[in-house]
Amino acid sequence: MPEGQKEGAAGAKPKSARAKSADGAGKSRYDFVEGDRYAPAPESSDHVSLRDSYQLFIGGEWVRAPRRIETINPATGEVLAEVGEAGPRMVDRAVAAARQAYEKTWSEMPGRERGKYLFRLARLIQERAREFAVVETMDGGKPIRESRDIDLPLVAAHFFYYAGWADKLDYAFPGRRARPLGVVGQVIPWNFPLLMAAWKLAPALACGNTVVLKPAETTPLTALKLAELIEEAGFPPGVVNVITGAGKTGQNLVRHPDVDKVAFTGSTAVGKLIQKDLAGTGRRFTLELGGKAANIIFDDAPVNQAVEGIVNGIFFNQGHVCCAGSRLFVQEGIADTVVRKLKRRMETLVLGDPLDKNTDVGAINSQEQLERIRVLVDSGREEGARCWQSGQKLPRKGFWFKPTIFTECAQSHGIVQKEIFGPVLAIQTFRTPEEAVEKANNTPYGLSGGVWTDKGSKIFKITSQIRAGVLWANTFNKFDPASPFGGYKESGIGREGGLQGLAPYVELR
Ligand code: TAP
Secondary structure, eight states: OOTTOOOHHHHOOOHHHHSOOTTSOOOOTTOTTTTOSSOOOBOOOTTOOOOSEEOEEETTEEEOOSSEEEEEOTTTOOEEEEEEOOOHHHHHHHHHHHHHHIIIIITTSOHHHHHHHHHHHHHHHHHTHHHHHHHHHHHHOOOHHHIIIIIHHHHHHHHHHHHHHTTOHHHHSTTSOEEEOSEEEEEOOSSSHHHHHHHHHHHHHHTTOEEEEEOOTTOOHHHHHHHHHHHHTTOOTTSEEEOOOOHHHHHHHHHOTTOOEEEEESOHHHHHHHHHHHTTTOOEEEEEOOOOOEEEEOTTSOHHHHHHHHHHHHHGGGGOOTTOOOEEEEEGGGHHHHHHHHHHHHHTOOBSOTTBTTOSBOOOSOHHHHHHHHHHHHHHHHTTOEEEEOOOOOOSSSOOOOOEEEESOOTTSHHHHSOOOSSEEEEEEESSHHHHHHHHHOSSOOSEEEEEOSOHHHHHHHHHHSOOSEEEESOOSOOOTTSOBOOSGGGEESOBSTGGGTGGGEEEO
8 A cells, every 4th residue: 555545444433533723723833733733732832042152161161162063853944952962072071070070079988978969960950840841842842741740850860870870889799899080081872862862861970980071963852951950959060070071971981091991872873983992991881772663463462552552662752762553463363453553543643843732742852863764764665665654634844754664674684683763663573483573583682571471471472582682561662770681692792770780880899
């Protein structure tokens, strides 16, 4: 069936979907609500304080970088603010500030005192959660429901969790003495900007390290606002430094000879470059990289719940999720039913204004990412897989991509093997559990996966055979700060979260 065309009953919209916007006048200046089925429920951005221009946060001061870059709202194309682009001198300065703070204060401070700073920061994040959620949505394009209900609560939870470990490191590693490593260079991606900052900062600081953090070029704002909170919480100058910029800034940071440890989250391609950069230096690193998770649905699974799990697995955050369930394996006997129900459910997804509380699918993060998705989707069509897209209208401005599925996929197709990092699902079928496991493991990645079945024994058997760091059973995309996260194979090295997330930030004696 051609792209965009709805199939018979499966494509029919449910009743609510046909209802017009209640007031008929809810058109925003970006035409987000055209064709929508609910009255607009926009989250207010009046309470948000955003500066026009941000400097670099180095040594507890705001330092001007001569070169500037703009960050835009991907849902509208509007410029939100300009930020500094840190060149080599600024990277040097940030690393020197972190070194000084490490030697003079932070590493010498008792864990219980470090914990107090982290608890204070966690509380400040909670107080300002609404504002931060709005900024995250404006800068990144993700639906406000996600940034408000998932990102921000998890960010605060991470700081609370690791604050609790700061004075208990002796219990984390019984019989050993945990010493911090020194200055940590941290580079993070754009898909969960604040959450990735929390995953990186909280354990590093709890263990007594100081940090230079580089957020992604397209989503620097919440990291800079976090720096404002770090200032407000009274952290000693230089304990946390935030430098903005593009890939070159990240490269200068990870190559810096006075950085003791590198923590990177991003693509496998850049992860490999970093590994090469650090080879032979003796410096430590952890890499949290890409994924191509298998979501496996057995014929004894509760189908309706599984369909919700599939939708959550691939359309959460527009599929900009390293652990997204981007490969679906359905047991042959229920494949037609699952695909039919999935298509019907996809038609009900609300795509549009990310600040609207009804929105399920927001904007693609950048023009560049949109192009990447288009290229891979075109390659799927060319290779012979069958493409189907739901019928939502796309807003005229900004970057958007319709929820998309491919059926009739072969294991060799690029859309099955490569990380698309967009709202695109490749569907395959299987007959036996062995075939499901074989196909699920046939990928260079090994970050996450999901299994749907009524049988507990099958869950244990299958999950123990899938080579992935995180596996969910009868659910998907669930996160907790106490639970370790990380990959096998080309999905990375090291773990973040939980007790395991402390280990990469300490030397054990
Ligand atoms: P990348 O292009 O790899 O960028 C990640 C970060 O590295 C950005 O801050 C980027 O800067 C910077 N960077 C680029 N080139 C660099 C270099 N040579 N040296 C040092 N830093 C460099 O990834 P992305 O497109 O932002 O993020 C998407 C990827 O992240 C996906 O593959 C996704 O699976 C992965 N991811 C993994 C996880 C976990 S926990 N495994 C979580 C989230 C995302 P600029 O962006 O400013 O250029």
